[in-house]
Amino acid sequence: MFRKSQAALEFLTTYGWAFLVILIMIGTLAYFGILSPSKVLPNRCTFGAEFQCQDYQISATASTFKLRLKNGIGEPVSISAITLGSEGSTQYSCTLTDPASLPYTWTSGTSVDFVWGTCNTVAAGFVAGEKGKVLVTVTYNSIASGVTYARQVKGEVYANTI
Numbered sequence: 001m002f003r004k005s006q007a008a009l010e011f012l013t014t015y016g017w018a019f020l021v022i023l024i025m026i027g028t029l030a031y032f033g034i035l036s037p038s039k040v041l042p043n044r045c046t047f048g049a050e051f052q053c054q055d056y057q058i059s060a061t062a063s064t065f066k067l068r069l070k071n072g073i074g075e076p077v078s079i080s081a082i083t084l085g086s087e088g089s090t091q092y093s094c095t096l097t098d099p100a101s102l103p104y105t106w107t108s109g110t111s112v113d114f115v116w117g118t119c120n121t122v123a124a125g126f127v128a129g130e131k132g133k134v135l136v137t138v139t140y141n142s143i144a145s146g147v148t149y150a151r152q153v154k155g156e157v158y159a160n161t162i
Contacts, residue, residue: 041131047155051138054111058121058161060128065094065116067136067157071106079104080150081139082114086124092134094119105143121161132161 029035045053047069055068065084071077080103086092094116096102106112126132134157141150 041158043131043159045155045157045159047136047138048153050140050151050153051155053155053157056157056159058126058132058134058157058159060121060126060161063117063119063121065092065119065134067114068111069114069138070111071108073142074108076105076107076143077140078143078147079106079138079140080147081137083137083139084116084119085135085137086126087133087135088125090120090124092120092124092126106140126161128161130161131158133158 026035045056045067047053050071050073052070052072053067054070055066057064057066059065082096082102084092084094095118096114097117098113098115104112136155136157138153138155139150140153141147
């Protein structure tokens with residue numbers, strides 16, 4: 001009768017040690033950031049076919065957001081609004097500093113640097129050294145069509161915050 005208890009105890013002890021080793025390994029991987037998928041995912045900037053994203057930067061230290069887009073529509077357009085947002089509870093908001101005013105006339109095939117300042121980067125949850133996602137909505141219309149035919153293109157920038 002005691003031999004059966006000893007075998008059961010040895011069985012449970014062996015599985016207990018194995019379970020403890022697995023927990024230590026998972027804890028070590030999490031501590032060194034290997035289990036954090038955001039560190040593994042690449043930086044990306046995606047927009048519709050209308051605009052090609054050429055460069056981007058999210059800065060927590062300078063409280064700025066920079067975006068270089070190329071007009072791929074094939075005709076001149078007028079940019080009437082560009083709004084920024086995020087997925088957090090506090091929305092990411094900035095003030096457009098370059099170009100200084102909207103509407104902005106944008107010729108076909110050219111690149112434009114859009115720069116925002118006084119961003120609430122920290123309040124929106126962006127931390128230097130970690131990845132952040134900025135949602136961008138560009139409202140535009142064709143110069144030939146006029147303001148009554150406004151369109152929107154949504155894009156996102158997922159990048160390391162500096």
